[in-house]
């Protein structure tokens with residue numbers, strides 16, 4: 001499982017980066033990079049996203 | 060422009076915190092590099108752009124290029140519409156500017172450059188160099204190319220998304236209740252006067268508020284902050300859209316802003332061997348208002364001064380950098396801690412409670428009160444509702 005970013009929706013604000021307990025998300029200029037190996041799909045970032053651009057996916 | 064292999068100080072992030080730290084250390088004669096990952100400093104904006112006049116003037120001469128509007132006071136609306144007004148100089152911090160951050164942030168970086176700092180954009184820090192157990196520089200990418208820059212000292216001014224602190228083992232992760240998740244529209248074609256407006260209501264903005272800040276020429280920043288622990292995916296933008304459709308149905312949206320503001324209050328540690336954190340990276344924004352520009356500037360100056368002093372002495376150990384920790388806490392620590400106590404209570408209040416508070420002072424002469432006096436009056440009038448604030452007065 002990991003988190004998928006809807007690039008068309010994302011406003012690359014970095015709020016998700018600040019709340020990720022596993023330091024699995026990074027804001028690289030204008031896109032969000034998720035490290036699948038570190039992500040534990042806790043979905044805190046999904047909840048925090050002001051614009052609804054994140055989603056937990058996979059299994 | 061070439062980035063040298065070695066600097067006295069490398070500052071990561073060219074927001075208000077990073078630029079002021081870089082400027083200060085460069086003015087003291089040190090070799091400073093200020094890097095910013097974005098290709099344009101200050102853009103996209105992550106801010107409602109309100110700041111007290113006095114605080115801004117402490118740092119920089121006001122310039123119409125980055126002042127969008129001047130405001131005379133604040134209006135706070137309770138959930139039932141009860142209106143409280145605080146105005147003019149009496150309220151001190153509330154009387155202020157609505158800035159044009161895109162220009163303001165750029166000017167601050169230009170000032171760092173004028174002071175002698177090297178400035179480079181589209182340059183991202185990706186990790187830290189460590190030597191003898193201390194931070195000794197940064198790894199990064201500049202215009203896509205790998206770079207390695209050694210430094211006597213590193214300042215992490217990398218905002219809400221800060222990695223620098225966490226790379227150095229400083230815990231800065233925000234719990235959902237420690238962040239306001241925000242959305243804002245810059246609206247054109249609105250009728251607003253020269254007051255900043257705040258709407259408190261759990262229905263409009265759970266654990267946060269809606270703001271309307273005038274920007275001149277029929278424009279306003281209209282935004283919302285929702286406490287992370289009470290939010291759901293996309294809630295801020297949805298609630299904001301609803302508010303705007305209802306209150307400004309004919310306005311046009313000329314800019315969208317999203318962002319998160321730390322509201323955790325002072326964190327335990329903002330230094331490591333060879334490293335200082337400053338601004339949002341150090342979680343120095345105010346837990347009640349979410350304001351962080353002035354604290355970032357204040358702490359940036361302190362970090363720049365301590366950088367210069369410790370480089371001068373040749374001691375950048377955590378022990379030596381305690382000076383920074385002590386000075387910023389002395390300057391803004393108490394007010395952050397106090398704000399945290401107020402925030403923790405505010406976010407628990409129901410709409411009924413908020414109405415009760417507003418009714419209790421609406422006929423009193425509060426127009427010239429500062430935030431602290433207002434809170435003190437609220438406490439005296441409603442000790443039971445605000446009992447947890449008793450130690451503040």
Ligand SMILES: Cc1cc2nc3c(=O)[nH]c(=O)nc-3n(C[C@H](O)[C@H](O)[C@H](O)COP(=O)(O)OP(=O)(O)OC[C@H]3O[C@@H](n4cnc5c(N)ncnc54)[C@H](O)[C@@H]3O)c2cc1C
Pocket residue numbers: 071072073074075076077094095096097101105106107108109110182183184185216217218219220221222241242243282316317318319320337338339340344349350351352353355
């Ligand atoms: C919606 C919203 C409204 C707000 N309204 C107000 C307000 O009205 N008044 C107020 O005072 N405050 C407000 N704030 C808070 C204010 O914007 C911040 O507190 C302030 O910008 C903090 O300054 P800073 O320099 O610490 O961080 P920032 O301004 O965030 O600057 C950090 C910089 O570091 C860069 N960076 C990050 N990582 C790296 C890296 N790895 N390498 C290179 N560069 C990097 C970023 O791109 C960014 O430019 C608001 C915040 C939000 C989200």
